Amino acid sequence: MKIHPFRIISLWLLTILITIQVTLIVEGDKVDEVIEVVEVEYIVLTQEEYEEEYNIQEVIEMESIGEFNVSAYCPCELCCGPYADGITSSGERATEGITIAADPNVLPEGTKVYIEGIGTRIVQDTGGAIKGNKLDVFFSQHSDALAFGRQNLEVFIYE
Ligand SMILES: [Zn+2]
Structure with a gap:
């Protein structure tokens, strides 16, 4: 801080x-x-x-980058297969509330995004099926990932 x-x-x-x-x-x-x-x-x-x-408000500038098809995953074998070790492709430990996977050609590693209804996340991971306008939101529990399902949500990047 x-x-x-x-x-x-x-x-x-x-x-x-x-x-x-x-x-x-x-x-x-x-x-x-x-x-x-x-x-x-x-x-x-x-x-x-x-x-x-002085009525000063912090203005956070965000730019919409359109609607993404957002799925969810956890570190289990069902979700990650041989990569079920909880470590993201960036080397960071996957963390609920922070980690998402994205197509590095669309959103490079380290990009901070705001997902409609979900909140702020950081691109720390990639996935074989995560190409183009797709995101995968990390959850600690498989049941939470299942409950999330698949949703089309607007995504913003912080300017
Ligand atoms: Zn899982």
Whole structure:
């Protein structure tokens, strides 16, 4: 997790008070006279407060790349045959909620996509039957993969 520098500042910088004091020497007598006091108060907001105050919303740009035929798989032999070791073609361990398989000519490894109704996934795997506009969503359990079935869903890529 990346900590926003703004947040670090807000940990210690709550209020800054600047006072200007001028010492006057009048006829040999030292007179301390405050001729001007400037108080500058900074109110440091957390990032959330700042965004709320100025109505700033994080805009995530996504571009539709059309409808894909989306199936599901798990690491079992029924789904993966000889490759049933839970390790994706990219070398990453297949993880539910993250891993999908795609055609590398359509969506290269590492591509982050948003699948309608499913959420954000990362292309980490390939599959013999996953060619063209097809995706395979990874599930830990075979029953979950079966329940998912096959669906035509709109897919977006993060810009
Ligand atoms: Zn399976």
